[in-house]
Amino acid sequence: MKPLTLDKIYHAAFTMKGVVRTTDLIHAPDLLEGSEIYLKTENLQVTGSFKVRGAYYKISQLSPEERAHGVIACSAGNHAQGVALAATRAGLTSTICIPDGAPISKVEATKRYGARVELVKGVYDDAYARACELQKETGAALIHPFDDPAVIAGQGTIGLEILDQLPDVDAVIVPIGGGGLISGVAFAIKSLNPSVKVYGVQASGAPSMLNAIERHQREPLSSVATVADGIAVKMPGELTYELCSKYVDQIVTVTDDEISTAILTLIEKQKLIAEGAGAVSFAAMLFEKLPLKGKKVVCLISGGNIDVNILSRVISRGLIMSGRNTHLRIELTDKPGQMELVSHIIAAHGANITGVNHNRTADNKNITDCFLDLDIETRNLEHLMEIKTALREAGFQVSRR
Structure with missing residues (x-):
């Protein structure tokens, strides 16, 4: 393979003019309190991805x-x-x-x-x-998707754009699958400004590059399982492993629940659609996987090609993860007024009941007792805890099912 050079990345940027968009770098001050976040919107690129x-x-x-x-x-x-x-x-x-x-x-x-x-x-x-x-x-x-100097040079043009759009950036967070994207971005940024931190993020169900860096050798994963299908790679590339070892400061992982919450947050607060692989960079920021409070941080949103059927499931998972949709099981004595009291407590705290199941036939309960299963909408986890506390103070036994 021919070596990767900064000149090659600049040549790639020149070659792409008129075909590939210089994507916007959007300041997103409302995404996470205490942090100065910018989103590099490759989800809005031609074809919906940096690739x-x-x-x-x-x-x-x-x-x-x-x-x-x-x-x-x-x-x-x-x-x-x-x-x-x-x-x-x-x-x-x-x-x-x-x-x-x-x-x-x-x-x-x-x-x-x-x-x-x-x-x-x-x-x-x-x-x-x-x-x-x-x-x-x-x-x-x-045309290898990541382990090729020309491919990596093409992805590295994103690093040039970030430095041009935000010269005083402190850190850039980049998704990792096979490693082509972060290799190019890290090489470009570190070549021009070594003080900028470059962090990588993988799905916890496909941590191939993280394992390679920690063990100092590439080994294939036996399997991969993640909602972030775009970064579900069993083994990183040879060249990308070498570049990540040299230029990437740290790699962390995020779970599918955290990815789902990040996708939902980007939709609600920033009106942006990101696929699972594209949202892992923001998920790492949202769940404080990296020490970046108060820093100017660019989260690279690498793609937005999410299947609408998957999107509906991801939104549901994100709502549950953030405590906004939940299922409560309440133990009741089967007598008049119990359901009315539960409903009054929930309504008084500003939550909404969306589903009810009254179960009198549980084998492990006293004959005069029953379960009340409720689906409820709340503002967040804190709001949910307030409601559960109020129900318990009223004498009810409450659990999430």
Whole structure:
């Protein structure tokens, strides 16, 4: 592989003019009290993700001989769309191997950009193995989603934009899957301003780069499981591992519940749609995974291509995680007035009952007792605790089910 250089990143930025957007850096003062947060909105990029940057630059650098056989790639969705668009713009044919569990919306979008799609059973690494097979059969140029200097240089143009848009930035938080995005961003930023901290975030269900950094060697995960399908990678790249080891200050993880809460918060407070992989940077900030209070922090929102069916589930999970939707089980003596008293307490505290189930048939209860299962809407976890305290003070036994 040719080495990554700052000149190559600047050349990538020049090459992309007119095709790739310089995405907005949005100041978001209301997202988290005590922090100065800025959002780098790659979810508003062409194709809805940063991936088009690396794909476009890589394809632009192919020789005439390489271009003659078209291109092939593997992806969970976003790299697929970037390669499909870039190849179509260049007049090349493209074949994309996609894990069969990828959101339907990403698969269909890839087809609309002009690619031939082959669904592969398994996760990203299985799709990559199939892409390698097809590459040998056809001679097409393989556009790796992260472990390629040209691809990394394309992603590194985001780092140049951030420094131009916010010269006095203190820290940048970047999602990590295979590591191409953070490698490019960290290399660009550290080359120009070494004092800026660059932090990486992975889903706790797919911590491949974190494990590699901690153990000082790359090893494949036995499995990955996360709502952030765009960063569900079993093993990081060889080049990206080396770059992360050298230029990334720290890597942390966030859970699916934390990712869901971050997505919901971005929707409600900033009117932005982020996919799971795109929201992990803000999730790390929201749940204070990093020591960044009072700092000027850029959260890189890497993509917004979330399936609407997944989005509805994520919103529900986020509401539960933040205490705004919950299920309470209240033990009652089965006599007149009990439900009225419970309803009065909840209403007096400004909450809303959305579902009721009155259960007299529980095997483990006295014959004169029953369960009252309630679905309620509250403002937040503190509000929920106020209601539970009031119910207990009135003599009721309360639990969340």
